[in-house]
Amino acid sequence: MTASGPGDGFPDGPEVELPRGDVTEGVVRIGDTVRRPHQPTSGAVAAYLAHLAAAGMSGVPRYLGRDDAGRDVLTYLAGDVPGDPVEPWAAADDVLPGVGRLLRRLHDASEGFVLPAVEPVPGRPTPRFPDGAPLIVSQRDVTPQNTVFRTGAAWGLVDFDLLGWTTRATDLVNTAMHWVPLSDPADRAPVYAGTDPGRRLRGLYDAYGRDVVDVELLLDAARLRFAGSAAVMRWNAEHLGGGWARMWDAGLGGVIERRIAWFATVREDLRRALR
Numbered sequence: 001m002t003a004s005g006p007g008d009g010f011p012d013g014p015e016v017e018l019p020r021g022d023v024t025e026g027v028v029r030i031g032d033t034v035r036r037p038h039q040p041t042s043g044a045v046a047a048y049l050a051h052l053a054a055a056g057m058s059g060v061p062r063y064l065g066r067d068d069a070g071r072d073v074l075t076y077l078a079g080d081v082p083g084d085p086v087e088p089w090a091a092a093d094d095v096l097p098g099v100g101r102l103l104r105r106l107h108d109a110s111e112g113f114v115l116p117a118v119e120p121v122p123g124r125p126t127p128r129f130p131d132g133a134p135l136i137v138s139q140r141d142v143t144p145q146n147t148v149f150r151t152g153a154a155w156g157l158v159d160f161d162l163l164g165w166t167t168r169a170t171d172l173v174n175t176a177m178h179w180v181p182l183s184d185p186a187d188r189a190p191v192y193a194g195t196d197p198g199r200r201l202r203g204l205y206d207a208y209g210r211d212v213v214d215v216e217l218l219l220d221a222a223r224l225r226f227a228g229s230a231a232v233m234r235w236n237a238e239h240l241g242g243g244w245a246r247m248w249d250a251g252l253g254g255v256i257e258r259r260i261a262w263f264a265t266v267r268e269d270l271r272r273a274l275r
């Protein structure tokens with residue numbers, strides 16, 4: 001067990017292990033801070049979090065710097081975070097409007113933020129977005145395990161490693177993929193048995209606000225997002241290894257293929273549910 005060293009100005013104390021996600025190892029809490037391994041994206045994350053704070057966004061960590069061990073230091077957000085698999089309370093239909101409002105606040109606060117340009121990596125597949133939809137930067141990983149609840153409602157977000165360019169519709173689809181969830185029934189956790197994807201998607205979508213993303217744009221963004229994800233995830237598995245490779249080896253390619261086929265069969269039902 002390493003505690004933060006004396007002299008770096010950050011609170012010292014026992015390290016409490018935090019629940020593990022799929023990719024990042026060694027995320028711990030010390031007092032009211034979280035320590036995460038420093039990443040190539042950490043600078044962009046720090047700039048984005050500062051932008052969100054300046055835009056008045058509550059419910060996101062502040063980036064405080066790096067400790068003596070070189071780890072990123074962020075503020076700890078107190079609250080309840082769903083586990084994996086999610087508990088019944090986090091799978092209830094009535095949490096979805098709160099998730100939609102949280103995503104809308106994030107997107108509105110993100111307007112105007114520009115990511116520092118990075119050299120494109122040759123051969124790395126890029127996400128596909130609906131034609132003409134304006135790009136924004138977002139956290140792009142609004143999963144239950146990255147969402148902090150307060151007094152029963154979605155309130156905050158953690159884990160900004162995947163931040164990047166997207167569109168509102170694409171990020172809303174991505175969020176729905178995790179929360180509705182949008183996947184073949186065979187791939188859904190048992191806690192979602194008997195739930196109605198159309199009704200759940202509608203709860204999320206209405207709360208986000210149909211004024212900025214219309215139904216056809218949302219469905220088009222879903223088709224493109226799902227169709228493009230196998231190439232992206234395969235590339236990540238082959239080139240980044242670690243948790244990406246574990247997810248791929250555990251059958252993620254099949255999950256993605258079944259999602260694409262399932263979505264094609266329910267697209268009309270979803271359209272009706274959203275109208």
Ligand SMILES: Nc1ncnc2c1ncn2[C@@H]1O[C@H](COP(=O)(O)OP(=O)(O)OP(=O)(O)O)[C@@H](O)[C@H]1O
Pocket residue numbers: 018019020021022023024025027034036061074075076077078081145146158159160161243
């Ligand atoms: N700033 C924070 N405030 C409160 N809880 C946090 C914070 N950061 C992380 N956590 C908790 O720790 C868990 C893991 O952290 P995080 O999501 O950052 O890493 P990860 O999921 O392992 O990373 P990845 O998704 O890249 O694999 C989260 O699910 C959450 O429960």
Ligand SMILES: [Mg+2]
Pocket residue numbers: 021022145146158159
């Ligand atoms: Mg996470």
